[in-house]
Amino acid sequence: MKFSSMLLYVNDEFPTKLTFTKLQDIGRVLYRKGNFLYSVEQEFVKENYYWMYFQYDNESLYSDTVVDTSDNSEKSNPRPKNQVEMRYQLFACYDLEKHLLYLSDYNKKATVTDYISDMLQTTVMTKNVLKSIDEFVSAVKYLKSVTFTQRRTLYTDIPDSIFRKQANLFGLDLPEHSKLKLDYGFSPIGIVKTTLQNWGLKRDSGEFDDVIVVGIDDSGFENTFNFSTMIASIEFDLTRDENYRYNPESVRVLLLAKLGV
Numbered sequence: 635m636k637f638s639s640m641l642l643y644v645n646d647e648f649p650t651k652l653t654f655t656k657l658q659d660i661g662r663v664l665y666r667k668g669n670f671l672y673s674v675e676q677e678f679v680k681e682n683y684y685w686m687y688f689q690y691d692n693e694s695l696y697s698d699t700v701v702d703t704s705d706n707s708e709k710s711n712p713r714p715k716n717q718v719e720m721r722y723q724l725f726a727c728y729d730l731e732k733h734l735l736y737l738s739d740y741n742k743k744a745t746v747t748d749y750i751s752d753m754l755q756t757t758v759m760t761k762n763v764l765k766s767i768d769e770f771v772s773a774v775k776y777l778k779s780v781t782f783t784q785r786r787t788l789y790t791d792i793p794d795s796i797f798r799k800q801a802n803l804f805g806l807d808l809p810e811h812s813k814l815k816l817d818y819g820f821s822p823i824g825i826v827k828t829t830l831q832n833w834g835l836k837r838d839s840g841e842f843d844d845v846i847v848v849g850i851d852d853s854g855f856e857n858t859f860n861f862s863t864m865i866a867s868i869e870f871d872l873t874r875d876e877n878y879r880y881n882p883e884s885v886r887v888l889l890l891a892k893l894g895v
Contacts, residue, residue: 635880637725637868637889638740640760641733641858644750648733653754654684661753667745669694671718674749679886680895684728687882688745689720725885729893732860733846735760736868736889761857767830770859774849776820778856780833783813783844823849830859837861868892 644653658676665672671693676686700711713719725738726746737743743760751758764770818826836842845861870888874880 635738635870635872635885635888637727637736637738639734639736639763639867640740640743641763642728642735642747643757643759643761643856644754645756645758646856649728649730649750651678651681651730654678654728654730657750657753661749665749665752666693667748667752671720672745672749673720675882679727679890682730683890683893683895684730685886686726686728686746687886688724688726688749689722690724690745691718691721693718723880723882725880725882725889727886727889727893732844733858734763734860736893738885764857764859767827767834767859770847770849770857771823771827771830773857774823774851776850777818777823777826778820778848778850779815779817780848781813781815781844781846782833782837782842784842820850834861 642649654676658678661674661676663674665674669692670690672688672690674686674688676684679685696711696715698711699708701707702709723738724742724745727736728734729736735743735746737746747758747760764773830847833842833845833847837845847859847861849857849859851857868889870892872880872884872888
């Protein structure tokens with residue numbers, strides 16, 4: 635089984651816990667889009683992950699007859715038209731820290747964005763993950779912002795670290811972690827490529843726990859590069875049951891295990 639990763643934007647920003655709390659409160663269990671009927675299960679998992687499970691089928695597609703495989707005979711369809719058999723499955727999980735959506739079928743990403751958009755009445759979209767600094771620099775024209783996170787470790791606890799300097803500035807004890815956002819407005823991307831590489835080295839050395847860079851392309855759209863999200867997909871082995879379906883609890887457990895949860 636393969637999950638593809640992508641960036642998710644709600645109203646042109648990364649969704650927060652509040653976004654999904656609202657979605658959980660007002661989201662419908664049964665949802666129609668075109669000819670398709672979806673049943674939707676959703677919940678927070680381990681606080682930083684939001685799990686969604688869709689079962690769906692085309693409710694307009696119907697045949698008056700079926701083939702009985704026990705004797706290869708044709709018989710009247712025992713299912714009335716007003717009953718829909720949810721034959722297909724779609725699994726989605728959003729990582730609130732890394733801002734990544736993991737989806738079991740990349741071609742069905744519109745199902746997730748349409749559902750969130752219709753429930754919250756806002757613009758929702760996905761973008762592919764950029765996997766290198768060169769790819770990011772080629773895709774954008776301006777640097778907009780850089781956000782980095784630091785956690786309390788032996789490395790960041792040294793007197794000259796940015797982490798300790800922030801704490802000393804406010805005269806408080808060291809926090810467990812801190813997040814700092816640097817806003818660059820519209821700085822030309824070409825002159826900061828070396829700086830981006832240096833931020834990557836700081837993350838690799840353990841000084842920064844996470845680095846997220848946002849740039850603007852020629853069309854004015856944002857593109858995001860996260861030094862922690864190089865993985866384009868996650869795969870694991872899982873056997874379908876006798877009805878050729880995946881057990882949703884098994885899918886969730888295996889995916890979260892791959893994510894280190």
